[in-house]
Structures are given as structure tokens and as C-alpha cells.
Amino acid sequence: MGDIPSPQVTGPVDPKLLRATMGLFATGVTVVTYTADGQPAGMTANAFMSVSLEPPLVLISVRSTSRFNQWVREGMRYGINFLAEDQRALSGHFGGRPVEGIDLPFCEQKGTPLLQGSLVHIVSRTVDVHPAGDHFLYIGEVEYIRFGEQRRPLIFYSGKYQQVHTHAPMITANGCVEGW
Numbered sequence: 001m002g003d004i005p006s007p008q009v010t011g012p013v014d015p016k017l018l019r020a021t022m023g024l025f026a027t028g029v030t031v032v033t034y035t036a037d038g039q040p041a042g043m044t045a046n047a048f049m050s051v052s053l054e055p056p057l058v059l060i061s062v063r064s065t066s067r068f069n070q071w072v073r074e075g076m077r078y079g080i081n082f083l084a085e086d087q088r089a090l091s092g093h094f095g096g097r098p099v100e101g102i103d104l105p106f107c108e109q110k111g112t113p114l115l116q117g118s119l120v121h122i123v124s125r126t127v128d129v130h131p132a133g134d135h136f137l138y139i140g141e142v143e144y145i146r147f148g149e150q151r152r153p154l155i156f157y158s159g160k161y162q163q164v165h166t167h168a169p170m171i172t173a174n175g176c177v178e179g180w
Contacts, residue, residue: 033079040113044095081118
């Protein structure tokens with residue numbers, strides 16, 4: 001890997017520099033699903049994280065101009081679908097590059113659309129929304145989790161999709177997941 005210049009920034013941070021910097025943080029790729037005007041809808045997001053185990057809370061960061069904000073409010077549910085490498089087309093489709101004729105394999109849980117074939121399904125009920133710069137932070141209480149067929153996750157790093165070799169987490173006799 002080549003040398004990355006190390007800028008010394010002490011004043012206001014240029015948004016392009018911050019974007020390039022954050023691109024060096026590898027993330028999984030999710031599609032956040034919700035209902036818009038009675039129809040399943042979604043958006044690709046990699047700004048997703050676990051917030052708390054008790055109570056079980058997760059957070060997604062949503063651009064303030066996203067139509068998601070029109071449809072999901074406090075008390076409403078949304079789905080989080082962890083994508084696998086073979087679901088890359090779904091990432092592009094829901095990330096603003098619609099694919100004509102793509103099969104959108106929606107299923108439903110707790111009245112929330114989800115994408116069949118995802119590594120994981122999570123359904124969260126919005127418990128709080130915080131404005132944060134040009135985004136909104138949605139905190140959701142996890143109400144449902146389902147593991148799908150385990151295979152390689154879709155990873156985004158340095159502005160591109162990447163590959164990583166993985167194995168399914170081992171669940172021990174006491175119910176704990178390996179590494180937790």
C-alpha cells in the first residue's frame with residue numbers, strides 16, 4: 001500500500017478532506033428499509049452502529065435531504081439489512097444508481113420491509129432522532145434479529161467495494177457469541 005500524505009489540519013476541516021479521511025475506515029454495507037407511501041423503500045447506508053446492549057439500541061445516520069426523513073418518525077420502525085458480496089447490485093440500486101429490472105426481494109417482519117438473502121435482518125423502532133450537522137441520527141430499539149445464510153459481507157473502503165474472508169461466529173454453549 002502506498003504512502004498516504006499526512007495533512008496537518010489545525011483550523012476548519014475541509015469537507016472533502018474529512019470525506020477522504022473517513023473513506024479510510026472500512027465499513028460493512030447496509031440497506032435501511034422502510035415503508036414510503038405504503039410501498040417498500042430503502043437506502044444504502046454504511047453509517048450504522050450498535051449503541052447499547054441493554055436496552056438493545058442501534059443508530060443510523062441519515063442525510064437531511066433523504067426522503068427517509070419524510071416517512072420515519074419517532075415510534076416508527078425501519079429495517080437494517082447487512083449485505084453480502086453477492087448483493088452488491090442492491091447496494092448500488094438503493095444508493096442512488098437504480099438498476100432497471102432488478103429483482104427487489106422484499107419480505108416483511110413486524111410490518112417492516114426487509115431484503116431476503118441478507119446476512120442479517122434487524123427491525124428497530126425509532127426511539128429518538130437528533131439533528132447533527134447535515135444529517136439526522138436515528139436511534140432505534142432493536143425488536144427483531146434474524147441471521148441469514150452466512151457468506152462474505154459487502155465491505156466499503158477507500159471509495160470502493162472490497163473483499164474480506166470471514167467465518168460465521170461460533171455460538172457457545174452458554175449462548176454467547178464468539179468474541180463478545
